[in-house]
Amino acid sequence: MLDLQGYGPLLLEGFKLTVLVGVSSMALAILLGMVGAWAKVTQLRAVNWAAGVYTTVVRGVPELVLILLVYYGVPTLIQDAATGLGYDLRVNLNPFASGVLTIGFIYGAFSTEVFRGAYLAVPAGQMEAARACGMPRLMAARRILLPQMWRYAIPGLGNVWMVLIKATALISVIELQELMRASQVAAQATRQPFTFYAAAAGLYLVLTIVSMALQQRLESWANRGVQRA
Structure with missing residues (x-):
C-alpha cells in the first residue's frame, strides 16, 4: 500500500468534494442543455441565434480560461465599475459556487448538442399523431417525446x-480543496509528487469505472421494452 503519510483523509475529502462538484455541475449542465436544445430547434430566430452563440463560444474557449475569467476576472470587472462610480467595493466569489457554475455552464453547451440530437432522433410523426389524437402539446412532450429523448x-x-x-x-x-488541489498540497508537503498524483489518478479511475457501470444500468433501464434488430 502506498505510504500517504497521514494525507489519506485529505485526499478522501478532496475526492468527496470532486464528486459533489461533478454532480452539481452535471445537474446544471443538463438543465442548460435542455433549454439550449429547445432554443436550437424552436422557430424563433433570435433564440436560435442566441443558442448558437452560446454553444459556439463556450465550446471554442478552453475551460481553464473560462474558470479564471469567472473567478478572477468578474470580481475585478465589478470592482473597477464600482470605482468608476465612486464606490469602494470588494468582491470575493465562493470557489465552490464559481467552480460549479462555470463547469456547468461550459458543459451545458455540450449537453445542448446531445439533447438536440436526441430530439431530432425521435420521429416527428409520433408527435403529429399525438396532436391529431387531441393530446395537449405538454402532455405529448411528457409522455412521448421526453422518454424517447432520454433513451437517445x-x-x-x-x-x-x-x-x-x-x-x-x-x-x-x-x-478549491478538491482532489487535485489536495494532491498538490500533499505532494508539496511531503515532496512525493508521484505518490500523491498516482493516488489521485487511481481515485479518478475508480470514479470513472463506477460511472461506466451506472451508465450501462441507465441505458438498460431506458431501453427496456425496445426490440433490438
Whole structure:
C-alpha cells in the first residue's frame, strides 16, 4: 500500500468534494442543455441565434480560461465599475459556487448538442399523431417525446459526464480543496509528487469505472421494452 503519510483523509475529502462538484455541475449542465436544445430547434430566430452563440463560444474557449475569467476576472470587472462610480467595493466569489457554475455552464453547451440530437432522433410523426389524437402539446412532450429523448441522450450525456468529472481538476487553480488541489498540497508537503498524483489518478479511475457501470444500468433501464434488430 502506498505510504500517504497521514494525507489519506485529505485526499478522501478532496475526492468527496470532486464528486459533489461533478454532480452539481452535471445537474446544471443538463438543465442548460435542455433549454439550449429547445432554443436550437424552436422557430424563433433570435433564440436560435442566441443558442448558437452560446454553444459556439463556450465550446471554442478552453475551460481553464473560462474558470479564471469567472473567478478572477468578474470580481475585478465589478470592482473597477464600482470605482468608476465612486464606490469602494470588494468582491470575493465562493470557489465552490464559481467552480460549479462555470463547469456547468461550459458543459451545458455540450449537453445542448446531445439533447438536440436526441430530439431530432425521435420521429416527428409520433408527435403529429399525438396532436391529431387531441393530446395537449405538454402532455405529448411528457409522455412521448421526453422518454424517447432520454433513451437517445443517455450515451451522449454519459460521455459529457466522463469529460466533466476530469475537468473538475481544473478548478484547483481557484484553490478549491478538491482532489487535485489536495494532491498538490500533499505532494508539496511531503515532496512525493508521484505518490500523491498516482493516488489521485487511481481515485479518478475508480470514479470513472463506477460511472461506466451506472451508465450501462441507465441505458438498460431506458431501453427496456425496445426490440433490438
